[in-house]
Amino acid sequence: xxxxxxxxxxxxTEMGQEVTLRCKPISGHNSLFWYRQTMMxxxxxxxxxxxxxxxDDSGMPEDRFSAKMPNASFSTLKIQPxxxxxxxxxxxxxxFGGGGTxxxxxxxxxxxxx
Amino acid sequence: KNxxxxxxxxxxxxxxxxxxxQCNYTVSPFSNLRWYKQDTGRGPVSLTIxxxxxxxxxxxxYTATLDADTKQSSLHITASQLSDSASYICVVSAIxxxxxxxxxxxxxxxxxxxxx
Numbered sequence: 491x492x493x494x495x496x497x498x499x500x501x502x503t504e505m506g507q508e509v510t511l512r513c514k515p516i517s518g519h520n521s522l523f524w525y526r527q528t529m530m531x532x533x534x535x536x537x538x539x540x541x542x543x544x545x546d547d548s549g550m551p552e553d554r555f556s557a558k559m560p561n562a563s564f565s566t567l568k569i570q571p572x573x574x575x576x577x578x579x580x581x582x583x584x585x586f587g588g589g590g591t592x593x594x595x596x597x598x599x600x601x602x603x604x
Numbered sequence: 605k606n607x608x609x610x611x612x613x614x615x616x617x618x619x620x621x622x623x624x625x626q627c628n629y630t631v632s633p634f635s636n637l638r639w640y641k642q643d644t645g646r647g648p649v650s651l652t653i654x655x656x657x658x659x660x661x662x663x664x665x666y667t668a669t670l671d672a673d674t675k676q677s678s679l680h681i682t683a684s685q686l687s688d689s690a691s692y693i694c695v696v697s698a699i700x701x702x703x704x705x706x707x708x709x710x711x712x713x714x715x716x717x718x719x720x
Binding site for chain 1: 638645646647648649650653693695707708710711712713
């Protein structure tokens with residue numbers, strides 16, 4: 491298995507634009523996580539899906555952020571409109587069995603909003 | 605409030621030396637504690653996982669300890685190598701209600717640099 495695949499690896503966009511980050515979890519995993527990492531705040535869990543259903547979205551910073559998981563092999567994280575403070579590395583991770591089990595992380599998407 | 609504090613924030617050691625990283629937490633109800641290694645530009649990779657009843661677990665040159673009474677964990681690296689240079693993140697899982705599963709609480713990590 492190729493592991494968790496994220497795209498794009500890097501994204502530079504202008505403030506106000508819509509940004510869509512994509513994730514393909516490891517085949518067979520039933521939990522998917524979106525994280526944001528910054529120097530100041532470290533890793534933060536944004537949202538957690540189990541069997542394609544959002545279980546905990548308390549970490550989503552505001553209504554500008556939305557996440558979907560239309561099927562077991564694909565998820566998106568959308569920011570609309572983007573702001574400079576959204577600049578961070580966004581990681582997707584997947585696991586089998588939920589938040590208490592080992593999560594395997596993708597390589598991340600480095601987002602820069604100018 | 606559930607919190608995870610790691611120390612030191614950063615550390616520089618010579619190749620071949622040992623080091624110990626600390627993680628203190630106030631997470632309840634406790635489920636498990638993981639140590640992750642994150643190389644620059646890559647996602648975190650799990651090193652060890654410890655549940656309430658475990659107090660030591662090893663993964664090669666990495667040994668994690670857990671004291672559930674004092675809510676402290678340490679990660680000891682033996683005979684460090686240049687490839688150990690990375691950020692080490694402590695993550696503590698709390699059991700939530702049956703609908704939500706687990707809550708993950710992250711430390712901000714210790715940045716380790718191993719020099720020749």
